Amino acid sequence: MAENQQRRMGGQPMFILSEDSQRTRGKDAQQSNITAGKAVAESVRTTLGPRGMDKMLVADGEVVITNDGATILDEMEIEHPAADMIVEVAETQEDEVGDGTTTASVLAGRLLAQAEDLLDQDVHPTTIVEGYHEAARIAREAVDDVALDVDVDDDLLRQVAESSMTGKGTGGITAADLAETVVGAIRRVETDGDVDRDAVHVTTQVGASSSATELVEGFVFDEYPANTQMPRSVEDATIAVIDLELGVRTGEIDAEYQLETVDQLNAAMDSEEQELRELVDSLVAAGVDVVFSTEDIDNRVASMLAGEGIIGYEDIDDDDAKAIASATGASRVGTLEDFGEDDLGAAEGVRTDTYGDDDVTFVEGGAAAESVTVFVRGGTAHVVDELERALADALDVTTTAIETGQVVGGAGAAEIAIADHVRSEADGIEGRKQLAVKAFADAVDVIPRTLAENAGWDPIDALVDLRAAHEESGRAGLVAHDGESEVADPIEYGVVDPAAVKKEAVGSATEAATMIVRIDDVIAAS
Ligand code: ADP
Ligand code: MG
Helix, strand or coil, X not given: CHHHHEEEECCEEEECCCCCCEXXXXXXXHHHHHHHHHHHHHHHHCCCCCCCCCEEEEECCEEEEECCHHHHHHHCCCCCHHHHHHHHXXXXXXXXXXXXXXXXXXXXXXXXXHHHHHHHCCCCHHHHHHHHHHHHHHHHHHHHHHCECCCCCHHHHHHHHHHHHCCCCCCCCCHHHHHHHHHHHHHHCEECCEECHHHEEEEEEECXXXXXXXXXXXXEECCCCCCCCXXXXXXXXXXXXXXXXXXXXXXCCCCCCCCCCHHHHHHHHHHHHHHHHHHHHHHHHCCCCEEEECXXXXXXXXXXXXXXXXXXXXXXXXXXXXXHHHHHCCCEECCCCCCCHHHCEEEEEEEEEEECCEEEEEEEEECCCCCEEEEEEEXXXXXXXXXXXXXXHHHHHHHHHHHHCCEEECCCHHHHHHHHHHHHHHCCCCCCHHHHHHHHHHHHCHHHHHHHHHCCCCHHHHHHHHHHHHHHHCCCEEEEECCEEEEEXXXXXXXXXXXXXXXXXXXXXXXXXXXXXXXXXXXXXX
């Protein structure tokens, strides 16, 4: 090792790296990076598809039970730098299209395994990299070829949403019912194919069965009125959203008064009282029914507000304030000095309901913009957490499907088509690059193969059957329905994924795999 770290200059050894840095080069470096990357990808393989199993991750006494690839990889707290690139694949996939994280990481792992074989056959890393990039281009072309340009109607969207949630533990509610809620939510915030995804919120509340999950036309958050005497609900509400402490103004310097008589004390208190009264009066004068503040509301102000029949919510989160402001049309104000009608928002109703020990506030029917909330219920925290993740995926893929208008058959059908197309195009490619393109095609088979394994099928038989059916009808997947799996046309069973999810998976997996393959020198400073 030391040998690697020195250069000779005029016969004298010259050290260019610190003595404790670790250096691995050539085949060893490739080997260890590939092994690490493969291991990480392998760890999520059993969760893929409708028959995928969940993982329980335990860290610092916190337990997460999930089937979601991105979540698993994130919770694993991986330290190996090459392995971490696989985690990034999942993250990119999640950020770009919201689903297909397991697919992308499993594919990346398989691309690395194939690259390892090629390296053993002395195919040069840059040839592998070029071949993979070429193959990825062909693969994306194949996705376009098999994409159905269909009407993205509600039926199709429900199928897309449901396909993204199969295999996730959703408790007592069916994926079909959830899909209905998801499509309802997205349609509310869509205008001519443009989805305002940020206007769809998900709020969770442990307690009831997950079948009580509902779509609320508005915004839901867990806060309660600052004073128990305040009303718990109001209709046709005029709303103020403020970033201002409702209390006595305190200057930069803490003032201290020297009070000598009871009269002086009374006078001081009166003047404070006066100041608070003015704050409340300005809200009353503006006709405010509900005030949401990101800051404190002084107890005396809270009781004055209660006396005026105004509801005040204090210390609300900045995100909540933002969502309320945009839904109701209120502008957030930092002072009440020139506070006027234009600063106010409106909603059909504001109410606070009690769920067990928790209070939940609903701001419904905001006047300015559509905003909806999926109010998730579930028996335990684990159920609602996993439901929340499943919903996030479903909301994202539904958005992707609307915005791109392209879907493909799921259940491995798209991957069978991709692999076949890449394999046949490989014949026209010269030299060793052809080996890399073919290896890529073989790697893509990992998706249908894994779906088969997870469904308890013999993977080799399954692939043979899938290929035969694909040859015959042009589309075949291993479709899970009614508790069984069969080789069938996934479209007939409503198993569809957005084309963008497949393209992104191919792209991000290729990027990570080629990046890892290209490395032949790892220098780690201690
Ligand atoms: P990912 O993180 O990659 O989205 P999932 O565990 O969600 O992983 O599995 C997605 C795969 O499951 C996709 O290939 C999708 O087409 C497939 N799939 C979804 N529903 C079904 C079904 N009913 N039968 C077979 N495959 C399905
Ligand atoms: Mg998924």
